[in-house]
Amino acid sequence: MRIHSTRTALAAAITLSLGLSACGGIPTNRGLESNRQPVVQRTNYTLDITAGPGGLSLPEQRRLAGWFEAMDLRYGDRIAIDDPLKNAATRAAIEAVAGRYGMLLGDEAPVTAGYVNAGSVRVVLTRSTASVPNCPDWSANSDANPLNATNPNYGCAVNSNLAGMVADPEHLIKGATAKGQTTIMSSTKAIETYRGATPTGEGGLKAQSSQSGK
Numbered sequence: 001m002r003i004h005s006t007r008t009a010l011a012a013a014i015t016l017s018l019g020l021s022a023c024g025g026i027p028t029n030r031g032l033e034s035n036r037q038p039v040v041q042r043t044n045y046t047l048d049i050t051a052g053p054g055g056l057s058l059p060e061q062r063r064l065a066g067w068f069e070a071m072d073l074r075y076g077d078r079i080a081i082d083d084p085l086k087n088a089a090t091r092a093a094i095e096a097v098a099g100r101y102g103m104l105l106g107d108e109a110p111v112t113a114g115y116v117n118a119g120s121v122r123v124v125l126t127r128s129t130a131s132v133p134n135c136p137d138w139s140a141n142s143d144a145n146p147l148n149a150t151n152p153n154y155g156c157a158v159n160s161n162l163a164g165m166v167a168d169p170e171h172l173i174k175g176a177t178a179k180g181q182t183t184i185m186s187s188t189k190a191i192e193t194y195r196g197a198t199p200t201g202e203g204g205l206k207a208q209s210s211q212s213g214k
Contacts, residue, residue, distance in 0.1 A: 025141035027149035034155020036137060037161040038130045038172050044124040046112050052119070055089035064097050064123065071125055073101045076168035080109035082122040090121055108182060130169035132160045 029035055047067050049060045056064070073078075079098050083090055095105050109124045116122045135156035166172060 012122060025139060026144055026146065027140050027151050028147060029152070029154070030147055030149045032150065034150075034159060035152060036132050036135050036154075036156050036159055038132050038159050038169075040128055040130050040169045040172055042110075042126055043130050044112055045127065047125075048116065049118045049121045049123060050119060051083070051085075051087060051090040051121045053087070053089070055087065055093040061093060061097055064094065065100070067123075068097065068101055068103075071115070073103055073125075074127075076105050076128060076170065077103065077119055078126040079103050080106040080124045082109040082112070082116055082124060084116055084118075087121075093125060094121070128169040130163035130172055132156060132163055135160050 047064065049056065049064055051060070081091060081094055091105065097104060109122070110126060112122065112124060135150040135153075137156060139152050163169070163172070168176070
């Protein structure tokens with residue numbers, strides 16, 4: 001009799017443990033908002049260059065341009081400088097090099113590790129990336145769904161594609177701002193300039209002689 005009760009208790013314990021393990025894979029998100037959202041990460045890259053009272057020397061400008069080339073500057077990158085002396089000539093020189101790549105300088109540089117040595121300026125390139133951690137998520141290993149909840153994998157594909165395709169990951173945190181101009185207004189500038197240009201033949205044709213030298 002004692003052996004029978006022991007076996008019954010053991011069977012009940014196994015059944016209970018299996019039931020609890022199955023509950024661990026039951027979806028719990030009862031809303032339509034995906035639990036898997038894009039996460040934006042920022043990485044700062046730095047280059048210390050030598051600067052004088054007159055700005056940057058030609059070799060330092062070339063070194064900076066080579067660094068920009070190696071970093072493969074892209075849309076969404078942000079460039080700022082950490083210059084203890086706030087030298088306008090240095091800023092103008094760095095701005096000119098960055099302008100060759102279609103980049104502008106930011107007003108404030110993020111905090112980076114280490115100190116800027118005397119006579120040097122630190123160029124900071126901030127690059128943001130977006131991804132959706134833990135996707136895909138197949139943790140719901142049970143067919144039971146008593147809460148009528150969405151699957152943990154819900155939204156993984158859409159949000160991962162969005163994170164992979166967005167040109168500037170920072171726009172996932174805060175949308176792009178404009179100065180009152182729409183995309184249509186910007187795209188028609190070239191057309192308006194072409195249409196508003198003075199025709200080349202408006203002033204008449206210049207009289208030309210068929211004789212040589214006249």
